Amino acid sequence: MSRDLSPRTKLVLYGALLVLAVPFVFPTWWMVTSSLKPVADIFAFPPQLLPVDPRLDAYHRVFDLQPFGQQYLNSLYIALVVTVGTLAVAALAGYAFARIRFRGQNVLFLVVLAGLLIPSEVTIVPLFQMFFRLGLIDTHWPLILVPILGAPSVLATFIMRQFFLALPGELEEAARVDGLGRFATFWRIALPLSRPALGAVAIFTFLHSWNLYLEPIVFLSTPEKFTLPQALTQFVDAYGGPMWDVQLAAASMTALPVLVVFVIAQKQFVEGLAHTGLKG
Amino acid sequence: MTRTDTGVDPATAGSTPDRTRPFWTGRRRDHLTGYLFIAPQLLGSAVFVILPLVLVVWYSLHEWNVLAGTFDFVGTDNYVALADDPNLGAVLRATGFFSVGLVVFNLALALLLAVMLNQKLRGTIVFRTLFFSPVVVSLVAWTIVWGFLLQDNGGVNGLLDTIGVDGPNWLRGEATAMLSVVVVQVFKNVGLNMVLFLAALQGVPAELYEAAEVDGASRLRQFWRITVPLISPTILLTSIITVVGSLQVFAQIAVLTQGGPGTSTTVLVYYLYQQAFQFHHFGYGATLSIVLFGIVLALTVAQWQMRKRWVFHES
Numbered sequence: 001m002s003r004d005l006s007p008r009t010k011l012v013l014y015g016a017l018l019v020l021a022v023p024f025v026f027p028t029w030w031m032v033t034s035s036l037k038p039v040a041d042i043f044a045f046p047p048q049l050l051p052v053d054p055r056l057d058a059y060h061r062v063f064d065l066q067p068f069g070q071q072y073l074n075s076l077y078i079a080l081v082v083t084v085g086t087l088a089v090a091a092l093a094g095y096a097f098a099r100i101r102f103r104g105q106n107v108l109f110l111v112v113l114a115g116l117l118i119p120s121e122v123t124i125v126p127l128f129q130m131f132f133r134l135g136l137i138d139t140h141w142p143l144i145l146v147p148i149l150g151a152p153s154v155l156a157t158f159i160m161r162q163f164f165l166a167l168p169g170e171l172e173e174a175a176r177v178d179g180l181g182r183f184a185t186f187w188r189i190a191l192p193l194s195r196p197a198l199g200a201v202a203i204f205t206f207l208h209s210w211n212l213y214l215e216p217i218v219f220l221s222t223p224e225k226f227t228l229p230q231a232l233t234q235f236v237d238a239y240g241g242p243m244w245d246v247q248l249a250a251a252s253m254t255a256l257p258v259l260v261v262f263v264i265a266q267k268q269f270v271e272g273l274a275h276t277g278l279k280g
Numbered sequence: 281m282t283r284t285d286t287g288v289d290p291a292t293a294g295s296t297p298d299r300t301r302p303f304w305t306g307r308r309r310d311h312l313t314g315y316l317f318i319a320p321q322l323l324g325s326a327v328f329v330i331l332p333l334v335l336v337v338w339y340s341l342h343e344w345n346v347l348a349g350t351f352d353f354v355g356t357d358n359y360v361a362l363a364d365d366p367n368l369g370a371v372l373r374a375t376g377f378f379s380v381g382l383v384v385f386n387l388a389l390a391l392l393l394a395v396m397l398n399q400k401l402r403g404t405i406v407f408r409t410l411f412f413s414p415v416v417v418s419l420v421a422w423t424i425v426w427g428f429l430l431q432d433n434g435g436v437n438g439l440l441d442t443i444g445v446d447g448p449n450w451l452r453g454e455a456t457a458m459l460s461v462v463v464v465q466v467f468k469n470v471g472l473n474m475v476l477f478l479a480a481l482q483g484v485p486a487e488l489y490e491a492a493e494v495d496g497a498s499r500l501r502q503f504w505r506i507t508v509p510l511i512s513p514t515i516l517l518t519s520i521i522t523v524v525g526s527l528q529v530f531a532q533i534a535v536l537t538q539g540g541p542g543t544s545t546t547v548l549v550y551y552l553y554q555q556a557f558q559f560h561h562f563g564y565g566a567t568l569s570i571v572l573f574g575i576v577l578a579l580t581v582a583q584w585q586m587r588k589r590w591v592f593h594e595s
Binding site for chain 1: 309310311312313314315317318320321322323324325327328329330331332333335336339344346393396397399400401403407408409410411412413414415416417418419420421422424425426427428429433434435438439441442463467471472475524527528530531534535549552553556557562565566569570572573576577580
């Protein structure tokens with residue numbers, strides 16, 4: 001649709017877009033600005049769009065009330081390990097399903113694909129019992145092993161397969177003639193070419209791990225081992241009411257880094273996710 | 281997506297035996313390499329997907345007491361309890377409300393935003409970034425902020441007050457709690473569907489619109505007769521992703537409403553979590569897991585059946 005618009009239509013469109021943008025932008029703005037206000041000002045009326053008397057008190061208390069630095073590191077390292085692990089597992093499997101021919105290939109692909117149909121919530125009870133019997137409750141193992149090897153990586157494998165299917169065969173043929181083995185062909189030819197797909201898979205895998213909430217609260221019980229989403233909901237007073245300034249400061253620290261990376265690299269983010277082979 | 285398996289490597293299709301390795305001919309080696317490459321994924325699927333799926337059926341026939349260390353076979357007791365559960369109706373209703381509300385609002389808004397951003401307009405990249413940005417904000421952080429905004433004396437009612445409207449206590453009212461959860465979730469993730477729709481819209485050939493214009497078709501008519509049919513595969517795909525995703529909603533409920541008021545926002549996964557991990561009824565939790573799986577399966581099958589009827593073409 002590349003038809004020119006009249007100035008009036010343009011004005012209406014801009015107006016509508018600006019109004020629509022409010023619920024997308026305002027919450028983040030309100031989160032960050034409120035985290036800088038003293039509690040009394042948080043509910044001030046009329047609302048203060050900018051903090052009158054900005055202070056970092058709440059940010060200090062975040063670290064006093066919980067081992068927040070440790071929790072931050074937990075989330076970060078778990079998400080990174082899961083991302084690298086998923087890329088490895090999914091790239092290998094996706095490549096084999098797309099470009100190597102072996103007996104039982106289609107049946108095995110269907111077996112793997114079944115994981116897409118089974119939300120991890122369905123298997124959370126047996127997974128809890130399995131890890132309980134292995135003595136791995138209150139460790140990070142379930143949060144690392146299940147995403148890398150289980151249902152969440154199936155989508156990654158599917159996306160990688162779709163991408164490898166579309167690669168021209170001549171390149172590999174040439175590599176073969178040059179005497180490269182299967183793994184070398186994969187590692188040195190196919191993998192470098194699949195950077196867009198790897199990027200997209202990396203982004204959504206990282207975000208998925210970073211956002212995980214049900215699994216951490218089921219598997220972890222020691223505050224030092226908590227991940228960020230889980231830690232965020234623990235800033236409550238003696239009566240169970242949320243300590244808003246502290247919660248919002250912690251939430252800002254959780255949300256802002258990813259948001260900043262996104263704004264810098266938004267083109268890669270959006271296009272990566274749009275071109276993951278998910279396009280109908 | 282419907283591409284058939286053309287991934288056969290031409291180099292190996294007619295491979296000749298490797299003289300230095302009489303047994304491991306190229307073909308045999310390929311089989312082995314294939315198995316080795318898929319081994320981690322296959323093993324992972326077996327241990328963390330297939331096995332738990334089988335076990336969930338087994339566990340639904342048992343009652344497990346972690347503290348006492350007992351694991352007793354109870355037969356169909358959990359299923360009888362399911363049939364007698366006075367909450368089940370409310371839970372399924374809440375789950376249905378959430379899914380339908382989410383899919384309708386999400387797809388409609390995503391399509392509206394995509395169409396608007398697909399116009400010849402400066403600054404669409406900026407707006408695209410704004411609408412997409414909540415996708416990358418941590419889910420619980422986003423939900424906490426909305427919980428803050430939706431309080432009785434929170435930002436939303438403050439905003440309404442400035443135009444003279446007395447807003448309700450959104451998260452504490454039976455009628456408004458579920459609506460609030462849906463809206464919070466729509467703004468969080470609608471950017472994802474918007475991007476998929478934008479990609480699809482860009483694939484609609486401009487000549488079709490030009491031809492329609494010549495025929496005197498209105499913009500609205502063009503939208504229904506050209507745009508919608510041509511992007512229908514994407515509509516189907518996003519609706520499947522959104523429905524299955526809607527059944528998995530948990531953190532939003534846990535943070536915003538804890539299933540309340542009453543059971544008005546107790547969706548299936550939240551109920552499953554309460555039963556298994558708060559009340560330690562693991563056997564009953566497993567039974568509810570099977571209900572969840574049944575619903576996901578039925579919906580996915582139904583959607584693939586629908587594809588035949590209303591998807592215009594498949595790429």
